Amino acid sequence: xxxxxxxxxxxYVVLKRGDxxxxxQVENKKKVIFEKQWFFLDNAVGQLFGTRFEIEAGGSLxxxxxxxxxxxxxxxxxxQDNRHILDDGKSQKLTRDDIETLKEQGxxxxxxxxxxxxxxxxxxxxxxxxxxxxxxKKKKKYESDITILKPSTRLLAMMYHGREPGKICHLRxxxxxxxxxxxxxxxxxxxxxxxxxxGLVLGSVMERxxxxxxxxxxxxxxxPTRAGMxxxxxxxxxxxxxxxxxxxxxNALLAGTLDLSEKDADGNRRSESSQETSGVSEERSxxxxxxxxxxDPQEEMRRVERERLREQKVRFLPLLLCAYIESWLGAQExxxxxxxxxxxxxxxxxxxxxxxxDGLVIASRFHPCPVLMGxxxxxxxxxxxxxxxxxxxxxxxxxxxxxxxxxxxxxxxxDSWLRHYQVLPNRTHPVLLMSGGGGYLxxxxxxxxxxxxxxxxxxxEEPVAKRLKLDEIxxx
Amino acid sequence: MSFVEYSExxxxxxxxxxxxxxxxxxxIKVQSGAQxxxxxxxxxxxxxxxxxxxxxxxxxxxxxxxxxLHPTPELWTVNLPHRTQILYTTxxxxxxxxxxxxxxxxxxxxxxxxxxxxxxxxxTIAPTGHLHTVEFHAQRAEKAMxxxxxxxxxxxxxxxxxxxxxxxxxxxxxxxAVFLDIPSPWEAITHAKSAIKRKGGRVCSFSPxxxxxxRTCEALLDHGFxxxxxxxxxxxxxxxxxxxxxxxxxxxxxxxxxxxxxxxTSVICRTATPPREMAGHTGYLTFAxxxxx
Numbered sequence: 001x002x003x004x005x006x007x008x009x010x011x012y013v014v015l016k017r018g019d020x021x022x023x024x025q026v027e028n029k030k031k032v033i034f035e036k037q038w039f040f041l042d043n044a045v046g047q048l049f050g051t052r053f054e055i056e057a058g059g060s061l062x063x064x065x066x067x068x069x070x071x072x073x074x075x076x077x078x079x080q081d082n083r084h085i086l087d088d089g090k091s092q093k094l095t096r097d098d099i100e101t102l103k104e105q106g107x108x109x110x111x112x113x114x115x116x117x118x119x120x121x122x123x124x125x126x127x128x129x130x131x132x133x134x135x136x137k138k139k140k141k142y143e144s145d146i147t148i149l150k151p152s153t154r155l156l157a158m159m160y161h162g163r164e165p166g167k168i169c170h171l172r173x174x175x176x177x178x179x180x181x182x183x184x185x186x187x188x189x190x191x192x193x194x195x196x197x198x199g200l201v202l203g204s205v206m207e208r209x210x211x212x213x214x215x216x217x218x219x220x221x222x223x224p225t226r227a228g229m230x231x232x233x234x235x236x237x238x239x240x241x242x243x244x245x246x247x248x249x250x251n252a253l254l255a256g257t258l259d260l261s262e263k264d265a266d267g268n269r270r271s272e273s274s275q276e277t278s279g280v281s282e283e284r285s286x287x288x289x290x291x292x293x294x295x296d297p298q299e300e301m302r303r304v305e306r307e308r309l310r311e312q313k314v315r316f317l318p319l320l321l322c323a324y325i326e327s328w329l330g331a332q333e334x335x336x337x338x339x340x341x342x343x344x345x346x347x348x349x350x351x352x353x354x355x356x357x358d359g360l361v362i363a364s365r366f367h368p369c370p371v372l373m374g375x376x377x378x379x380x381x382x383x384x385x386x387x388x389x390x391x392x393x394x395x396x397x398x399x400x401x402x403x404x405x406x407x408x409x410x411x412x413x414x415d416s417w418l419r420h421y422q423v424l425p426n427r428t429h430p431v432l433l434m435s436g437g438g439g440y441l442x443x444x445x446x447x448x449x450x451x452x453x454x455x456x457x458x459x460x461e462e463p464v465a466k467r468l469k470l471d472e473i474x475x476x
Numbered sequence: 477m478s479f480v481e482y483s484e485x486x487x488x489x490x491x492x493x494x495x496x497x498x499x500x501x502x503x504i505k506v507q508s509g510a511q512x513x514x515x516x517x518x519x520x521x522x523x524x525x526x527x528x529x530x531x532x533x534x535x536x537x538x539x540x541x542x543x544x545l546h547p548t549p550e551l552w553t554v555n556l557p558h559r560t561q562i563l564y565t566t567x568x569x570x571x572x573x574x575x576x577x578x579x580x581x582x583x584x585x586x587x588x589x590x591x592x593x594x595x596x597x598x599x600t601i602a603p604t605g606h607l608h609t610v611e612f613h614a615q616r617a618e619k620a621m622x623x624x625x626x627x628x629x630x631x632x633x634x635x636x637x638x639x640x641x642x643x644x645x646x647x648x649x650x651x652x653a654v655f656l657d658i659p660s661p662w663e664a665i666t667h668a669k670s671a672i673k674r675k676g677g678r679v680c681s682f683s684p685x686x687x688x689x690x691r692t693c694e695a696l697l698d699h700g701f702x703x704x705x706x707x708x709x710x711x712x713x714x715x716x717x718x719x720x721x722x723x724x725x726x727x728x729x730x731x732x733x734x735x736x737x738x739x740x741t742s743v744i745c746r747t748a749t750p751p752r753e754m755a756g757h758t759g760y761l762t763f764a765x766x767x768x769x
Binding site: 048051178181209210380381412415423440 | 600689
């Protein structure tokens with residue numbers, strides 16, 4: 001497979017500016033808005049991933065010249081402390097308009113920052129640390145460089161958590177890290193995923209599978225959500241390992257009554273009207289039927305003539321012919337699509353039927369208890385499962401239910417505490433703001449289900465663990 | 477069985493995990509004719525293990541039973557014989573995510589230590605990646621090699637007995653990620669940089685002390701690394717339990733037809749509480765990106 005180090009049209013990339021990320025697809029002459037700037041990605045095509053760009057007036061990207069090592073911004077003078085510095089808002093002599101003028105004159109970010117320093121009456125009195133902090137702050141505001149990166153779970157998970165946490169049930173990236181490791185997600189296994197995290201969890205599972213093995217996405221309602229997964233930009237062969245199966249057919253599959261015959265492949269037979277391809281055909285709904293019967297061109301012309309006379313509008317003729325052809329094509333397409341769908345359902349069912357999946361990952365806004373109890377049936381014994389929930393109580397219910405039912409050991413309800421640090425000489429401390437919470441996880445390992453016979457025989461001989469407070473060995 | 481691939485049936489030579497109860501597990505090597513003592517009696521490998529399905533219940537000679545589990549790096553981490561202080565799953569999970577490890581990744585690690593992280597890396601990078609791990613202690617390096625062989629992962633790993641600060645990882649320009657868990661990581665940054673591919677890669681250093689972190693961040697900056705970031709993660713466990721809370725007796729209410737509480741009622745709550753003590757610190761994780769050359 002061709003290794004792509006260079007950005008191409010159609011690629012999914014991640015834009016980065018400081019700590020802010022955005023996932024976009026590289027499209028010809030398409031305007032991208034990121035961090036209050038708009039630009040086109042066209043000039044990035046052909047460049048290597050990881051390249052830094054400047055945004056020029058007009059929105060085109062320009063390769064950033066080689067890095068300056070450190071700041072070329074001089075700090076000749078500095079004060080010892082801030083006892084004499086008055087914060088009256090008047091120390092900066094440049095006005096907002098002045099800065100706009102500088103920008104219009106085409107001054108680069110670094111030059112603007114230098115101007116701000118030169119026009120600040122208090123800069124020379126600040127301590128060295130305060131000067132560094134000031135420069136860093138101004139750079140962040142006025143330097144508009146962006147870096148274009150190849151997508152990864154790390155970048156996308158941080159992006160979603162920073163920009164749209166609601167879309168991913170507030171799953172923080174360190175919690176996602178636990179899910180992937182506790183779930184023993186690796187190449188060659190067969191993993192069941194049920195998520196409503198925009199496809200982020202699905203994508204991260206697929207990344208860890210590397211295109212080997214299979215992933216079956218269980219989905220509620222109409223169809224699986226995969227936007228977040230597409231952002232990973234996986235090579236096409238990865239998609240062949242991905243299957244989907246609707247929750248509403250799980251019971252039928254478990255009971256052995258799932259109908260996979262060619263006739264009614266789609267149990268939810270919604271009446272998709274044949275006007276999908278052409279708006280004109282709505283008024284001419286009788287046409288497709290008569291069209292299928294008569295293939296004789298002469299008969300066709302006569303019918304068209306009749307129509308013409310009826311409508312008395314000559315200009316509809318080409319539209320009518322198009323409508324006929326399009327609705328016929330539409331019907332054929334629909335047939336092919338339905339057969340494809342049936343085949344996909346059958347292949348997913350075949351993977352599930354053996355009830356020998358290697359792992360289960362649940363991360364959704366649905367109550368986890370019924371989802372977990374329903375899907376565990378498909379998992380082989382001695383395999384891990386991990387359930388994420390934004391809230392704790394539903395997982396307590398899952399824990400209790402599993403204890404009652406048996407079939408799972410090493411149950412653990414956990415959450416992850418995360419803290420970032422600022423590390424600078426004489427200024428090292430935890431960062432001031434931290435995440436309040438990243439969601440909760442229930443993890444465990446499946447074991448062979450208790451046969452009733454075995455349970456009765458060994459009832460009196462079941463071992464009693466010394467410490468009963470956590471996992472009591474389940475008794476019948 | 478292998479640590480990088482699941483199998484269904486236990487075979488001779490497999491390493492399996494015997495589960496006797498929560499926080500009571502042990503690894504054993506399955507050998508025809510052998511026996512293992514558990515708190516519930518003896519397990520006879522030939523009859524009780526070989527040919528059985530992973531995850532089944534095994535009855536021991538005294539009548540009690542245990543479960544036999546397929547090994548995973550996570551189970552190995554909590555059951556392996558310690559030769560050094562090890563990394564636990566919480567840190568390992570974050571290292572894996574932040575280093576962007578996946579099948580095919582080429583990773584450099586030092587020190588190998590007891591192999592806790594090594595096993596996890598091998599699982600993640602299999603079947604197409606490779607781990608170059610460096611351990612300066614001769615016996616530990618030897619023990620690690622033995623274990624990798626027993627766990628059927630030696631084709632994915634190269635162990636080198638040398639000092640990473642002096643001699644590097646033994647390879648250059650081929651790694652996607654480098655991991656350091658050594659006393660003086662700042663001394664290995666040059667080697668870390670040269671081990672990483674030209675197109676760039678990720679580096680991580682794990683240090684218990686903040687002074688080590690400071691020196692490492694300085695070295696990373698001096699060598700041109702970007703996105704330098706230091707964090708720590710801790711796992712909090714919630715013990716699920718049922719608690720019974722008695723209700724107070726305020727005496728009979730005026731004008732009330734309710735039967736007064738005689739003081740014998742209580743409410744049952746299903747809740748979770750934190751343990752008395754928890755791990756408060758393991759180490760600081762510092763990550764950085766080596767940009768394209």
